[in-house]
Amino acid sequence: MSTLNLGELLYRLGEKSERLFSALLSIIRSIITPKAIQRVPNFPLSTRLVMKKGYTIHEVISLHLQLSFLAYLGVNAVAIFLPNSFFTVLVLGLIYLLYLRWIFGSYGHYLVDPKQYVFFYGGVSTLAFLSFLGFVFLRERKAELRYYYIYVSIITIIILLFRWYFKHAFGRDYTYGVVEEVKKDLLRVFVHDDIGANVKPGYxxxxxxxxxxxxxxxxxLVEERFMRSSVPVRVLEVYLDQSSQTDTEPKAEAE
Structure with a gap:
């Protein structure tokens, strides 16, 4: 009887181990080669903050990308002073970049124009990752102060070049919105978060x-403001045929 119970126990243990292994393999596969998920994402903090304002899924993902990047910077700011900091920063960076890949692969289709978000967050995240690694490299070799100044200067120049290239490739002086209300000689328009036009979501x-x-x-038409987000100032065109949308216009699935 005890032999049978032991055999049954081993069988169940093996079965559960197999299921656990399959689940882990599925998770790893979904991270390395993510597939589009049709279920609406539910990032607790981002969803709560965005939905309170009546915004859309596009804004949920955009805000989550911002919060994830800020969290990554914050964690690394502490990690660079820990023992074995080079290895810690390396692992954190790889985990974060894989997570970023998973977000875009799984939910990128909900973004109004995913190309610009992939390029921007992929670019700044890679620059941040390499910057932290470089700082740790200098710190572990007890480099002189002047090398830190040179390093910071180089990083600053690279960031400015990236910003210039992003504006050149994706920057626009216009965005798109949906008319919500007409009040005398004014229109109340809802605009999605638009990283290319540097416009925050809102009415x-x-x-x-x-x-x-x-x-x-x-x-x-949007008006640039120094060190602040741009704002829409006037209507350039009204689309009478709603089927003639471009990639940067609001999409039905993002509403």
């Missing part, structure tokens, strides 16, 4: 134009 008031009725998509 903006702009001068009214003919044919701009509630529900219609409009192209908006």
């Amino acid at each position: 903006y008031w702009v001068p009214a134009v003919p044919d701009a009725e509630p529900g219609r998509i409009v192209k908006l």
